[in-house]
Amino acid sequence: MFGYHYRLERKAIGLVLAIIGVASIGGIVEIAPLFTIHQTVEEAPDMRVYTPLELAGRNIYIREGCYACHSQMIRTLRDEVERYGPYSLAVESKYDHPMLWGSKRTGPDLARLGEKYSDEWHVVHLKNPRDVVPESVMPAYAWLARNELRTSDLGAHLRAQRAVGVPYTDAMIANAATDAYGQAAPDSSAAEGVVERYGKATTVRAFDGAPERLTEMDALVAYLQILGRLTDAAHKPVTAAKE
């Protein structure tokens, strides 16, 4: 064995090929089957896609690096299920490009945050977390309510999402900017189209309390309120869920 190696280390290309070969095996065995074994991701016929406003909110969540302190993955442990809710299923992040499971809980898990608190609570909390949770160490995000949400390129965002496998229709892509506006303006004519395209379960509300303006606060709160609510699969009996 050592004699063989003694010859191998005299050949640069041989060493290169050996390194690539030896290093590739683990990834191939562990990752490739995840795409082919169909039990890896559960079936959930009621799974819906993010609306343009929720997707924009998700992009703000990504932009601000919220994943550094908040996980979105409830583990199959008793205390986690009792603290946060039913454990997370793979199907729940099926349309998450990228996933935001996170690795650290400086703040609590957010996988089941949707509709746990009111929109008003979220707005106050995001403007200054210490107004509602005095011990909090979360940064204040007051400027979100001042920033107009950029909607002009939302169609392109949906198109890119479709390219990586999220089933957005042509109508969704064509109306992305209007739908983003409509979802946060319940009394406007644009509101109906959102429900029509994304289903009756869609939440249409003035998330930041000001329907006349579409802000980054609207988008982020809309996203936080949909967390854990894209499908009911996790709330069904265990037999329907895992494997």
Place this chain on the structure above:
Amino acid sequence: MLGQLTIGERQAALAMLVVLAVVGLAMAAAGHDDPLGGQGAIVIIAALAGIFGLISVYYQPAPAAERLERYYDDPTKAGIVIAMIWAVIGLFVGDWVAWLLVNPDLTFDAAWSSFGRIRPVHTTAVIFGFGGNALIATSLYVLQRTSRARLPDQLSPWFVVYGYNLFCILAVTGYLAGITQSKEYAEPEWYADFWLVVVWLVYFSIYLRTLARRKEPHIYVANWYYMAFILVVAVLHIVNNLAVPVSLGSAKSYSLFSGVQDAMTQWWYGHNAVAFFLTAGFLGMMYYYLPKRAGRPIFSYRMSIISFWGITFFYMWAGSHHLHYTALPHWVQTLGMTFSVMLLVPSWASAANALLTLNGAWHKVRDDATLRFMMVAAVFYGLSTFEGSFMAIRSVNSLSHYTDWTVGHVHAGALGWVAMITFGSIYASVPWLWKREAMYSARLVEAHFWLAVAGTVVYVFAMWNSGIIQGLMWRTYNESGTLAYSFVDSLVAMHPYYIARAVGGLLFLIGALLGCYNIWMTIRTAPRAADEPVSGRPDSVLAGTPALQPGE
């Protein structure tokens, strides 16, 4: 420094920089209403800075042919200085984010200064800025000595140093502007990722072309590790960053994978960024600088073979231990745990090989803080690899995951192993590179050593305590069978440890500042001697290993 470029290389460099400026202009134009525009402006500024640098040497006479008889160390010198600058930036930002968890209102109501945006600035600056530049600089130095061959040309190493730092600058300025993929340690967006691939290919071509010119029949063990670092990081980087940009005028992209597949790919990347960036590369550093500084050959050639292939094979399976009890299928979690535990064998073989090499040189460890940096690095390497295997066990992980224990573990490795071996190697190579007798002040090296050790120990103990308390509070039940503590209760309990951690980080930062001053004074003040010629015979210390002896 750039005056050593030949006339042809100067022209080629100028042409490339003009192309780069045009690319920057295109980015700025296409992304005029997008954060990409600002990144384009940075590319233009970087290209212009390069052009001015070149013009200042453009009309100098061509370098003499006798330069080819010597090793080419200018890019290494630049890389070491840049690495120290990144160390100070990265450690400063790290300490700043640590204080943000003590006092969250230090953000001045601005977007760029919140924890989520500057935390990746810290990680990128220390891992890629400090660590990456130190690896590139030392690898070019070690490659030439152990091959007894000069680098194949003078332009490509400069391309790598310049291009790599452009990548780092685009990355950290991008985070401040809100550009991130939100994949840990793979935050830079598609255009920066693409650029890094180009730089990396050139870097690897330098390796292959220099090895092709080597006068030493055997490739020395340090180079196996440096090559594994370059090759595997390329594979990881490309696969994990596959993404579809929103448009060519947008900084934003969507990852090709989603959900569970994305999570597995990310942690296959994430854990092996630790393995091949923060371990393999720095083991390469250790296998050269530690025996050279101690004046002793590596203890066992066979142990280095076993640990090299063990690390290269086992590590790639271990990533799934980041996903215990998640929606990742159970069989993948089990594989990850199993291989993580087996990984202890090659890891400890490396650490033992390093420490046993010091047998017969322990009096030097006592007297020489530079060698002591390397010794302590090997000890921390052994400790943190043991801790890593331990934390990868599923039931331990159920407590440690999501807590500060992980943060403590990472810093035991990053401060105790990566930074210590780097500081030791830099203190060893600065006098060699700049032809000085010794560092400007041995006492400052000594002070740096103790600040670094104290800072690391304070940091790691604080995070062990806070992490374990956190994990226990989350799972504690009271007598009525309900959870005893709210999340906020656990947060309040962290406060003293967050202060201690920030103090530990500050000590480490002060040490690095002393190091910068010491290096600066060494470069500036001490007398010069002649450049080092390409050696005619094998290195006497390294050749003490059977690796470089004929027949076995």
